[in-house]
Amino acid sequence: MKIHLTSVFVDDQAKALAFYTEILGFVKKHDIPLGEEHRWLTVVSPDEPGGTELLLEPAGHPAVEPYRSMIVKDGIPLAQFAVDDVHAEYERLRGLGVRFTQEPVDMGPIVTAVFDDTCGNLIQIAAKPE
Template identity: 60%
Template structure:
């Protein structure tokens, strides 16, 4: 029996509209689902390289525990999640030119290079590529 596959994962955001703009216009994801759900939306984005692949849910951080969790991670400099990119240095330069704030410059970590950025929605996000 094959194991389960990942079809959704979430990032907790403080503003869904702002998150959608950042994750699509700045990072380059594509909007997949945008369904009104009362005060919030079922809002997902996907990689343009795999539009039928794993969806990233831009999940509201309205629960008080979510906000405390996010604040603690940011205070400790811990990224909430990680995304793969082809080349960390090139991506770092391109995103810096777009005004993205990085809290860690390109750094070698064993067989990978990483950078950590502020997603403007209350999270630190790591970008990773193999060296």
């Protein structure tokens, strides 16, 4: 068994696609209309086109908003992405106007930072220190 797909709920799929591709740098993998303006919309890392897909899932279910607002309030990220250098990625994303709720911190075995994906979620980036 292996993890081939994981998902984040997004407020607006078109806006999410723009953020996840143009700002974060992922590439679109699948974009299949599902009716009611919903799409099966996934992105992958350009480094691993056959790797794990991230599903940008519509956040329409009434349970999503209370769940997300409570965990976002406490600063809890919904997903973690690996980067080579958290500090460099922090500077790059901040330059593009991305809002961080946690600046890069050396946590010992790992360096992490947390940002707002503008689609309703907090995302953690992580790297093993050199």
